[in-house]
Amino acid sequence: MLKSHLNFTLLEECRKCGACYEVCPSCIALPGYDPRAVIKDILEGSYEKWLESKHIWQCLECHHCLEMCYQHYGFEDAMTAMRTIATKKGLYPPQIKRGWAMFEKTGRLGEPSKPGRKKYGLPEPAKSGGDEIKKLLAILKNDTSGEKADKG
Amino acid sequence: MKEFAVFWGCTIQARFPFLEKSSRLVFEAFKLPYRDVNGFTCCPEKSLINNVDPKAFAVTAARNVSVVDGLGVDLVSPCTGCVSNLATVKEDLLHNPGEKAEVNNLLKEVDKEFTGEANLFHLVPFFHDQVGKNIIQRKIKKTFAGMKVAIHYGCHMIRPSHALKNDDPMDPVKFDDLIRWLGAESLGHRTKMMCCGQGLDRVDQHENALHLAREKLVELKKIEADALIVCCPSCFQQFDNNQFLMIREGEKIYTPVIYFTELLGLALGLSPEELGMGGHRVDVGPFLKKWKEQLDKAGPSEVIDTELNVPGALA
Known part of the structure; x- marks a missing residue:
């Protein structure tokens, strides 16, 4: 499953390097957060135990690791892959679930505040493209469930 | 200057409408050709949408870019996350023709096409590169001479650099330049490039989010910064809202947080009330008070400076 998300050849180099550990804000500030351990387990095929860990959600996606890396790869890619797999298994923080539900319904993560607009004398907000997003998400859902792949 | 659409993003419009207010006021003061356009959605937020469904992430961002592509205008956003997400997908698609074709096949269903022709700018590099020092300094009426501020770039203003291509991703200078053009001193500090940590609040790890905010605020x-200057609604939320919560719990921290558009608006002579600065949780009063004192004691050399800066003064 992981091979479709990650490039193991690059990841093997990651295991030997680890330079981004020094610039990663979560590695510096959060005890117990160490993507090097996760990468080692991914390469050794024993990553399952991380799927329920809070640590895989602690990557801030600040892209420091990506910028440091001579492969233009990094901790972030490993963490994103782990989160995508965890999410597929329903193992995600409640806020992610709520946010995704809102996005599916409206195409946004929050609607413009009406009282706020009135208070600050702001014009009517522009129309959202939410309906088009709903349509596109429905097509993607059908595609991935493998029912059909027609392109209209 | 080419016309541009403003991409406000979800957070500013839902939570911080006063940041939209100050942005509009500075666009108008510089008579910039900005437009509101219909059809945008969430950028989408990477840590949320990309984790759940990478395809939905790409298609949603490509669709937003296709809105400006179709109108033949550029895009400017006062949100770092929005620009970074849109630019990342744009760059990916421009380098992967197969993926681009696949996305456009889908977009056909909603009569859209991604071409990637529109330029995507964050507001800070936009003011630095497209408006520029001369026009900014000619327009401002008050400077921040004597004020010492800390700048927080916000990770996604400059990274990932392969997509944004607007500054040095590890040692950027443009936000600092802008602040200096307004006359303030930009303080060097250890945590200057540290991520704000707001992302942790979005995955139900509030205590960890506070921990990262505290690192910087302490x-x-x-270093006695008069204010922290940001230009990202997520960073603003982290340092204004979360700082407010920490102060309420008795923590001995206090630094007012000011959005770049507010600082620029003040320099243009707009009042804090017009700019909506009463919407902040952490009081900006002491910053404004110190600034007024500095303005009142501006010496004669500044008057001479102003006269010498008039075009043709030295001819």
């Missing part, structure tokens, strides 16, 4: 108090 240092800012120590």
Whole structure:
């Protein structure tokens, strides 16, 4: 499953390097957060135990690791892959679930505040493209469930 | 200057409408050709949408870019996350023709096409590169001489650099330049490039989010920064809302947080009330008070400076 998300050849180099550990804000500030351990387990095929860990959600996606890396790869890619797999298994923080539900319904993560607009004398907000997003998400859902792949 | 659409993003419009207000006021003061356009959605937020469904992430961002592509205008956003997400997908698609074709096949269903022709700018590099020092300095009526501020770039203003291509991703200068053009001193500090940590609040790890905010706020108090200057609604939320919560719990921190558009608006002579600065949780009063004192004691050399800066003064 992981091979479709990650490039193991690059990841093997990651295991030997680890330079981004020094610039990663979560590695510096959060005890117990160490993507090097996760990468080692991914390469050794024993990553399952991380799927329920809070640590895989602690990557801030600040892209420091990506910028440091001579492969233009990094901790972030490993963490994103782990989160995508965890999410597929329903193992995600409640806020992610709520946010995704809102996005599916409206195409946004929050609607413009009406009282706020009135208070600050702001014009009517522009129309959202939410309906088009709903349509596109429905097509993607059908595609991935493998029912059909027609392109209209 | 080419016309541009403003991409406000979800957070500013839902939570911080006063940041939209100050942005509009500075666009108008510089008579910039900005437009509101219909059809945008969430950018989408990477840590949320990309984790759940990478395809939905790409298609949603490509669709937003296709809105400006179709109108033949550029895009400017006062949100770092929005620009970074849109630019990342744009760059990916421009380098992967197969993926681009696949996305456009889908977009056909909603009569859209991604071409990637529109330029995507964050507001800070936009003011630095497209408006420029001369026009900014000619327009401003008050400077921040004597004020010492800390700048927080916000990770996604400059990274990932392969997509944004607007500054040095590890040692950027443009936000600092802008602040200096307004006359303020930009303080060097250890946590300057540290991520704000707001992302942790979005995955139900509030205590960890506070921990990262505290790292910076403790240092800012120590170096006596008059304010923290940001230009990202997520960073703003982290340092204004979360700082407010920490102060309420008795923590000995205090640094007012000011959005770049508010600082620029003040320099243009707009009042804090017009700019909506009463919407902040952490009081900006002491910053404004110190600034007024500095303005009142501006010496004669500044008057001479102003006269010498008039075009043709030295001819």
